Amino acid sequence: MAVTLGMGRKFLRMMTALVLPSFVTVAAAAATAPGFTPGSPNVAVADPVVPRPAGRSCVVPLFNAFQFVDFSNHPYTYAPPTGCGRAWSKVVLEADFSVTAGRQFDRTASLWLGGANLYFGTTQEPSSTVAPSWHIERDVSDFASMLANPQTGQAILGNVVDSTYTGVISGSARLVFYPANVLAPKVDAPDAVFPLSDGTAGGPVTLNTGTDTLSRTFTLPTNVERAYLDVFAQGQSGDEFWYSCVPDEFADQLQSCGGGSYRETQVSIDGQAAGVAPVYPWIFTGGIDPYMWRPTPGVQTLNFLPYRVDLTPFAALLNDGAPHTVTVSVTGAHGYFAVTGNLFVYQDHGRKKLTGALTANTLQGQAPTATIGNTVTDTNGVVIGGVTTNASRTFRTSGYVDTSHGRITTDVSQTVAFANTQNFTIDPTQYVQDIDQRATVNSTTKTRQGPLNIGTTNTVTYDFPLTAKFAYAFDADGNITSSPSQVTQGFSRHFTKKLGALTLYRSDVDNHISTADTLAFTDNAVTGHSGQASTQTFRFSDNLGSCYGRDVVTTTGTLTSATDGGGCSGGRNRLLWFTHPDGSPDTSRTEDPGAF
Template sequence: MAVTLGLSRKLLRLATALVLPSFFTVAASAATAPGFVPGSANVAVADPTVPRPPGRSCVVPLFNGFQFTDFSNHPYTYAPPTGCGRAWSKVVLEADFAVTAGRQFDRTASLWLGGANIYFGTTQEPSATVAPTWHIERDVSDFASLLANPQSGQAILGNIVDGTYTGVISGSARLVFYPANILAPKVDAPDAVFPLSDGSAGGPVTLNTGTDTLSRTFTLPTNIERAYIDVFAQGQGGDEFWYSCVPDDLADELQSCGGGAFRETQVAIDGQAAGVAPVYPWIFTGGIDPYMWRPTPGVQTLNFLPYRVDLTPFAALLNDGAPHTVTLTVTGAHRYFAVTGNLFVYQDQGRKKLTGALTTNTLQGQAAAATVENTVTDANGVVGGKVTTSATRTFHTAGYLDTSHGRITTDVAQTVAFTNAQDFTIDATQYVQAIDQRASVASTTRTRVGAFGLGTTMEARYDFPLSARFAYAFDADGNIVSSPSHVTQGFTRHVTKKLGALTLYRSDVDNHIDTGDTLAFSGGAVTGHTGQASTQSFRFSDNLGSCYSRDIVTTTGTLTSATDGVGCTRGRNTLPWFTHPDGSPDTSRTEDPGSF
């Protein structure tokens, strides 16, 4: 009876969360998106901002007007808000950045609090006449346990300002807290967060090879019910364009980077494989052809999303009171990846120590990627053909815990697939490299409370498509005269949560960009460009009536149009406050089967 009553209370909480907030939505006018000015050269993205709960808010500044002109870190301090209590329905990170007109590289930016990463992204490149500004938002409600106490933090944004690189980057950031109320209940946040960073102040860790590791050892609570790790793995240096790399034996012939084209983050607990995270092919605003990303950058370029790995089947191993080492590695890393993560745990409030077992783990020892080389160099030195790399991992992890609500079993089944096909044509007049890459995840998580309890199922599908074509045309003397480039890039996520055969929640996210440009050269230097054009389309919907649609169109480096509400009822964007329309990880009552 205790298990049944507990489940009923949680179903009631779920019903409250799903029904009441639908009357308090954020709506945008149809047709023209607000805040966008056609003809503007400033940053324009289709991504949604974080929906906000009803009621008042409290703002806590983290820093104001920091200037980033070197590679020193910028510390700040945080104290919890006053007058907002300690029960919050949502906490949102807001940050604003700018760079002065001039010449400057794109730079990696990250924000840290209590050693934990709360933001990771890159910056927009300026031009001689355009000083871009941009705004980012992140739902950081999962850090509520950390935010309950004073913390030290730092902003990391390395930059060079000298006679050549003149762009000065500046930024400000704040946290916005929304007190829980009857219409917006307290967030179902993890009870603790354990950062995987470079030290107590926080910072990414550099992994130069596939055997380098980010390892942290924790003594964790002994009553963990659920555990997740959010992973960031950003390719830099020789790995910035990792999706264009080929095996070492072909690197010289194909005039490309070595190390192959397969990258994947692996998660291990005490040396035992526990999960994998596909690496998203982020393209920075200076990547391939900088003009392609003005004024609309690539998917997530300014605001990366982490990939969340469910470690709940391993909770019984973590609950023994002994130290445990969590390790991240990047398969194929080739100088280098910047890596970090956050381990989130939910605890059983009715029992101090939980027992159980990991019952299944078929991930250990699975094979990595296979590469097929079909390139040919003829007698005249003309190179042509294809290099194809593929990897598929199908695995199953399962475990159980004896909790204060009864025995909880968790079963995670996943197929993680990767393909990268590259076509080359190289001769005296041209160099062409065409890339067709796709990473996908199909995941099913089943959770059951007690031998006869209702079972919940969460099905998730992720797809990360990338198509890119780089080309160089040469004159009779072998000098580059033009370079046409084209990129399409996407992020899709489909999530369905069921109670038995009943669908409780379903959501879909689709973020795609299509962009192209042609560089002109003279004497080995870029002299101009033509044909810049891009479109970004962002869609979010769910079975509760949520609908978000925005289309951004640009030409010749300026915004042509920004259109909202296409396909939505009455042409209006409608987002309940508790949704995650950006596709970020969510362990709230709507999307996580373990929340029962």
């Protein structure tokens, strides 16, 4: 009965927030979305900002007007806010970046605090006449336990500024705290954060091969109820275009990068396989054809989302008071991936030591192995055909812990699949490469608690589609004359939480971009481009009344239109303050097994 009453109290708190004014409502669909100017060449994305609770806030600057002109790290210090207490309903990271007009590459950017990663992304490239600026936001409420104490941090954004590369990147960042109140209760944040970084003040770890690992050993609290690992794996250098690579035996014939296209992140605890994370095919703003990404970059290019791996079935193993090693690797890494992660744990506040057991782990022993198919033919120097790469695993991890409020059993069942098909046409007049790739996850998590076996069932699906076509036309002397490129990229996440047959929460996120451009060449040097056009469409909705839609259209490197409210009643965006419309991990409110 205590379990039922506890769930009821949480449900009432949530319902109180719903029935009183708690929506953020923005402009109708027919008008240009706020903050956008048709004809502008500045960065324009359809992504939503982080919704906030009503009321006052406290701002803590992390750094202001840092200039990134070399590869030195930029340290800063943090102290908790004054005047906002220590109970927060939400904490939001905000950052603003800009780069002066000129020549400059896209650069990787990351922000760290207490060794933990707060932000990971890349920068926009400038042009000779356009100095772009952009704004990023991230819900960092999961770091509340760490933010309660002073910390040191650093910004990492390596850049080269010289007579050739003239673009100077600048940035500022701050944390915004929202004090908890009756309408916006204190966030149920994890009790502790354990960074998987480079072991200093924070930084990603380089994994050059599939056998390289990021490993960190922790002695965790002995009363862990739940554990989650947020993972970032960013392809760099030879792995920047990993989705376009083919197995080594075909690389020379197809004039493509080797190592194959199969990439997947593996997570283990003390050498035992514990979880899998798909790798998102982020495309940087200098990727393939830089003009395709001006002014709208690819999906998540400026602000990566981590993938959250549920390690709760292993909680009993972590609670023995002994050191435990959490390891991350990237299957297929081929020089190289930049990898980091944050381990979040929730503790039982009523008992110092929990016992239990891992009862099932069918992932152990299932190697991440791809099946390769080849239809390539070479007839008198004309190469036609394709290479297919497929991988799929279905597995289950299950375990329980005996807590101060009863036994909690967690059962995670997942199917993780990867498919990549590449078709080539190579002859003296052209080089054409078509890519069709999809990574998917289908996951069901069942949580049961107490003698009445009360619990919830969470189902979530992820879909990361990517299609791309690169083409080069050659003249009689073998010089490139043009290069048309097309890319369609997507991110979908669909979540449902049920108590029996009753749907407690449902959310749907879809973020897609389609873009194209044609480069012109003279003597194999780019002399111009034509036909740039892109459309980004973002949709979010849930069963509590939230709805967000934005469509951003660009042509010839400038914004054509940005309209809000697509798919929403009355053509208006409405977001409840506690939602995650960007699709980022959310296990502190709506997706918490005990949130309702």
